[in-house]
Amino acid sequence: MPSGPALDAETILTATEDVLRRHGPAKATVLDVARALGVSHASVYRHFPSKAALREAVARRWLGRARDPLAAVASDTRQAPAERLRTWLTTLFAAKRALLSEDPELFATYRVLTAEHSSAAADHVADLIEHLRVIIADGVTSGDFASPDPTATARTVFDATVAYHHPAHAPEWQTPGAETALEAICTLLIEGLRPR
């Protein structure tokens, strides 16, 4: 098996994503990835020391992709903070729901990582809370929101919408009324953030 200079980490991650899509997180092996690339499994291990490390790196890459549109919403100062907060929360829900329905095996991988408290999942959550902090801090600056500690408030908002982003609640995401229910939470939280 040739393992020429073409085999870089990105190539391996793309192949792993395909293998995870086909076999799911429980059955996919490093050998499957090596076979898909036509290389020895030693060539894969040279880049990623274990199956866990490889799965973590794949998750880190596609969680990053999933965050891009959310980062764009968080920094879009053309939208007033209250509406930006609502847009961000509904965009996150739409993205999670789309991943679940369009890419169920990758969603299952994400679910495993969440349950295992992986650093990829923890870093992802930290990045999402930072988005919320930016929106809330902008609202405090503009006088739209009151918050003594935007980071703490960001955590509280994330926590209060857990039913719409935590994978444990995925079975409820396709029920009629899920979007309306999230909108109602957004309205109550935004009201709660307004200064008096």
Next chain:
Amino acid sequence: MPSGPALDAETILTATEDVLRRHGPAKATVLDVARALGVSHASVYRHFPSKAALREAVARRWLGRARDPLAAVASDTRQAPAERLRTWLTTLFAAKRALLSEDPELFATYRVLTAEHSSAAADHVADLIEHLRVIIADGVTSGDFASPDPTATARTVFDATVAYHHPAHAPEWQTPGAETALEAICTLLIEGLRPR
């Protein structure tokens, strides 16, 4: 085996609770219950047509017991609606956490029933939302809260605190800061409910 007139449904439910505590929801059988009572399994089936029906009846009984202190909080008009709402939500969390640590096998049974969308679990949630509705409606009457639809608002409040009552989040309940995090959600929701 004698199956005298002493064998009533309550006696069977108490024995089933003990069997569930000892064996857990996966391993407990109707035969275990019959053995514990010294009766034939036919005697048990005379009251409960299946293992599922028996498990459901047990859950219904202890969910009812768990609701009693919450019903007392919901109707305690000596507490102003805002503080009553906070007390109710923190009492629910304390009760769930106590069940998890003191009665893990019964908690596991509850978890199974929730995942199976049993009518006992659904009725329990409906009763809890009715408690919240009473508190919110009292707040609207007293001018402490604004809500065009107290039942819908009750659902939203229940939904926004799901991390502190849904069994899927049980692994996070013993983490330091869980109580403080729930208090922060309560504060934000109560602020959101105040009229302007």
